[in-house]
Amino acid sequence: MSIEVAxxxxxxxxxxxxxxxxxxxxxxxxSALFLILNFICVxxxxxxxxxxxxxxxxxxxxxxxxxxxxLFVIMLLGAEKVGQSAREFKWLAPVTLALALSFVFATFxxxxxxxxxxxxxxxxxxxxxxxxxxxSGFPEAVDVYGNGELLVSxxxxxxxxxxxxxxxxxxxxxxxxxxxxxALALPLGDITLQxxxxxxxxxxxxxxxxxxxxVNEDLSDTPDRxxxxxxxxxxxxxxxxxxxxxxxxxxxxxDEEVPVIYEALAQGxxxxxxxxxxxxxxxxxxxSDNPDNIVYRLRDYPITPGETQLLVxxxxxxxxxxxxxxxxxxxxxxxxxxxxxxxxxxxxxxxxYVLPFEIVAVLLLAAMVGVIVxxxxxxxxPKPGRPTRRKVSRPLTxxxxxxxxxxxxxxxxxPRLKEPESAEPVGD
Amino acid sequence: MVNTEAYVILxxxxxxxxxxxxxxxxxxxxxxxxxxxxxxxxxxxxxxFAKQWGEVDGHIFVFFVITVAASEVAVGLALIVAIFRTKxxxxxxxxxxxxx
Numbered sequence: 334m335s336i337e338v339a340x341x342x343x344x345x346x347x348x349x350x351x352x353x354x355x356x357x358x359x360x361x362x363x364s365a366l367f368l369i370l371n372f373i374c375v376x377x378x379x380x381x382x383x384x385x386x387x388x389x390x391x392x393x394x395x396x397x398x399x400x401x402x403x404l405f406v407i408m409l410l411g412a413e414k415v416g417q418s419a420r421e422f423k424w425l426a427p428v429t430l431a432l433a434l435s436f437v438f439a440t441f442x443x444x445x446x447x448x449x450x451x452x453x454x455x456x457x458x459x460x461x462x463x464x465x466x467x468x469s470g471f472p473e474a475v476d477v478y479g480n481g482e483l484l485v486s487x488x489x490x491x492x493x494x495x496x497x498x499x500x501x502x503x504x505x506x507x508x509x510x511x512x513x514x515x516a517l518a519l520p521l522g523d524i525t526l527q528x529x530x531x532x533x534x535x536x537x538x539x540x541x542x543x544x545x546x547x548v549n550e551d552l553s554d555t556p557d558r559x560x561x562x563x564x565x566x567x568x569x570x571x572x573x574x575x576x577x578x579x580x581x582x583x584x585x586x587x588d589e590e591v592p593v594i595y596e597a598l599a600q601g602x603x604x605x606x607x608x609x610x611x612x613x614x615x616x617x618x619x620x621s622d623n624p625d626n627i628v629y630r631l632r633d634y635p636i637t638p639g640e641t642q643l644l645v646x647x648x649x650x651x652x653x654x655x656x657x658x659x660x661x662x663x664x665x666x667x668x669x670x671x672x673x674x675x676x677x678x679x680x681x682x683x684x685x686y687v688l689p690f691e692i693v694a695v696l697l698l699a700a701m702v703g704v705i706v707x708x709x710x711x712x713x714x715p716k717p718g719r720p721t722r723r724k725v726s727r728p729l730t731x732x733x734x735x736x737x738x739x740x741x742x743x744x745x746x747x748p749r750l751k752e753p754e755s756a757e758p759v760g761d
Numbered sequence: 762m763v764n765t766e767a768y769v770i771l772x773x774x775x776x777x778x779x780x781x782x783x784x785x786x787x788x789x790x791x792x793x794x795x796x797x798x799x800x801x802x803x804x805x806x807x808x809x810f811a812k813q814w815g816e817v818d819g820h821i822f823v824f825f826v827i828t829v830a831a832s833e834v835a836v837g838l839a840l841i842v843a844i845f846r847t848k849x850x851x852x853x854x855x856x857x858x859x860x861x
Contacts, residue, residue, distance in 0.1 A: 341763045345771045352778040352798055361788055368794050371775075375801055378768070382812045387820055391804075394827055399797065399834050406838045407790055410845050415788045415852045422854075429784040433777045440773050449766045449813075673811075673820060681817045682824070693828045700832030707839040710846075 341381065348374035359414060361407045365400055372396040383673045460526040461496040461550075464488060465535045467567040467647035467662055468543030474511040475536075478518050479504035487511045490650060493533070493643075493664040501528040506545055508536065521545040533643055533664070537567030537601060548603040552641055554671035559608045560636040561668070566598040567647040568659055570628065571620035573597045574646060579617050585625045597621045603643075609636045618646055618659065629659035640665050768809035775802035789844075789851040793837050800830050 334342075351371040355364045372395045379388035407413060464477045466488045477485040477494075485494040488511075503525050507518035522545045524534055531550040536543040548565055555561050566574050576595040579585055594616060595604050614636060618629040629646065636642070645662040670677035682690055775798060782795025804823045811819025845851050 335762070338763055341767060345767075349771070349774055349778070352775055355791075355794065355798070356778060356782045356786065361790055364791055364794060368798065371798065372801065375805055378771075378805060379808055381763070382768070382808045384808050384811070384820055384823075387808060387823055390824070390827060394831060395797070395801070399831060402834060402838060403790065403794060406842065410790075410842065410851065412788060412790055412845075412851050415850075426785055429781055432784075433781050436780075437773070437777055441770070444766055444770060449769060450764045672815060672817060677817050678820050678824070681821055685818075686821050689825060693825055697828060697832050700836050704835050704839040707836070707843050 337381065341378070344374050344377050344381075348378070361413050361415075362404065365403050365407060368403075369396050369400050372400070385673060386675045386678055387673070458529040459498040460501050460528060461531040462499050462526060463494045463496045463533050463664070465493040465533055465565075465643070465645055465662060465664065466490050467565075467645050468536045468538050469569070469648045469650040470538055470540045471508070471536070471543050472650035475508040476511050476513070476515070476518075477534075477536075478507045478509070478515055479524075481507075481515065483515070491647070491660060491662050493662060496531065496666070499526065501526050506534060508543070519543075533565075535565055535567060535603075535645060537569075537645075537647060539569035539648065544601060546601045546603070548643060550641060550643065550666070551606045552666060552669050554668050554674070555608060555639060555641075558611045558638050560611060560638050561606050561608055561641040562636065563603055563606050563641070563643050564595055564598060565603040565643060565645045566600050567645050568600060568618075568628075569648060570659070571600075571622070573599045573621040574628075575619050575621050575624055576616050576631075577619055577624070578614065579627075581615055585617070585619070585627060587625050589625075591617075606641070611638045612636055629661070631661060634663075637665070639668055641668055642666075765809050765813045769806050772802045772806040772809070775799075775805070787853050789841050789853055789856075790838075792853065793834065793841070797830060797834070800826055 348371050351367045351374065355367040355371065358364050358367065372391060376388040376391040376396070379385075379391060462479075462484070464485045466475060467490070469490070472490050474487050474489045476483060477488060479499065484497060484499065484506075488494055503523060505523050506521045508521060509515055509518035519542060521536060521543060524532075524545065524547045526532060531552050533548040533550055534545055535548060536545050538544045546565070548563060550563070551561060564576060568574060574595075575593055575597065577585070577591045577593050579589075579591045582589075582591075585591055598604055598621075613633045614631065616631040616634060617627045618631070619625070619627055631644075634644075643664040643666075645664070647660055647662060649658040649660050670680060779795045779798035779802060782798065783792050786792055786795065804826055807819045807823050807826075811817065811823075841851055844856065848856060850856070
């Protein structure tokens with residue numbers, strides 16, 4: 334039995350026991366305390382179900398605010414115990430028990446027949462695809478077609494499109510000069526898109542017919558204060574590239590040891606996604622076979638938390654061989670908030686569920702007004718126009734005497750104030 | 762990894778206990794607390810299914826249920842206080858306000 338199952342059995346058992354004790358105790362205060370224990374157990378189960386935010390809301394709102402309200406009303410009314418009265422509905426208890434047992438039996442039957450866990454959620458999300466144009470041999474802006482359908486139009490060299498959601502499956506990708514006849518499109522190659530994935534198709538190559546490669550993106554949440562970087566090598570001037578970190582040095586001496594970040598990245602391949610702490614880096618791109626010759630500097634390149642960057646090392650058009658001028662294309666995308674986190678819930682709540690949110694807010698307002706109306710006492714009406722004053726039943730001297738401890742009987746009789754006939758006590 | 766089915770069965774047991782409390786207890790405040798227990802059981806099932814399907818919508822629904830439960834408790838307890846003021850009792854069996 335794994336530790337998770339053991340925790341589930343213990344916490345679930347405590348929650349059921351607390352619920353049963355809530356029903357069985359006579360004292361309402363004890364019932365409320367058992368219900369709080371039950372709520373805390375359920376909050377713990379929420380934590381096990383990847384819902385940390387709801388667990389905190391459960392403890393703060395349910396176990397905190399709502400149960401304090403219950404305890405307050407119980408103690409205000411002195412309703413810890415309800416007097417025993419002759420039960421009018423004597424048939425209610427056995428009927429309830431029979432109903433509960435039949436409900437449990439029916440649902441158990443439904444669960445065993447339905448087999449909830451075999452209904453694995455199908456991977457239903459369409460894959461996200463974006464296209465990067467890094468083919469220096471094809472310098473014009475292009476339209477990109479997949480299976481003859483237009484995917485992206487007007488993509489400049491050195492640019493990347495936004496993500497588009499396309500159905501999963503195989504695509505034969507072809508490109509044509511922007512605005513040109515789709516029939517003239519050059520076939521680049523085939524790509525396969527898996528459901529529920531995010532992928533980038535990079536067109537690269539110095540020749541007139543570009544190649545295409547697919548990069549798997551990772552849009553999941555990054556840990557605190559770190560960003561994710563994927564490097565793609567689209568540079569034609571060397572068979573493979575290293576990316577090194579020479580710090581602020583402009584040159585790498587022949588015998589100098591510099592930390593290597595990525596080693597031997599062949600043309601047309603992408604590195605694995607790596608996480609880096611938030612900072613700016615000064616990386617250098619060197620050919621693998623000639624590691625002292627910096628071909629390109631990534632100067633003050635920022636790594637930002639909460640972002641996934643695809644860094645494409647390519648070249649500008651025009652040059653051939655030694656004359657290649659490298660360039661980089663950095664494509665930054667925000668990572669998705671992780672499941673059940675406050676930001677994921679907030680994003681869903683304020684984008685998809687704004688109207689229900691507003692309706693619930695109005696409901697809360699109506700409840701507040703309703704509570705005020707319900708608890709207002711209808712029989713207290715201040716009588717208008719009549720001056721009200723407190724009736725003084727004792728002369729002032731006796732009050733002073735009782736507070737100071739002197740005997741007033743020795744004093745001479747003082748004239749008493751004449752009280753108005755109609756004076757009434759005010760207040761309750 | 763605990764099956765979703767286990768969570769749903771636990772939720773069902775809690776729901777049944779809550780409904781028994783609604784039917785059997787005579788203290789009106791206890792009846793309200795049992796309703797809260799039933800709402801909580803439903804929330805637990807919603808969160809379990811949200812985990813199974815990887816959709817955050819279930820969490821949003823739980824959020825709304827908690828909000829509605831809070832307003833329901835406020836109004837319900839105000840009703841109980843108002844009834845206690847006139848009848849001097851919150852025993853369900855003694856409240857026959859609608860009797861002809």
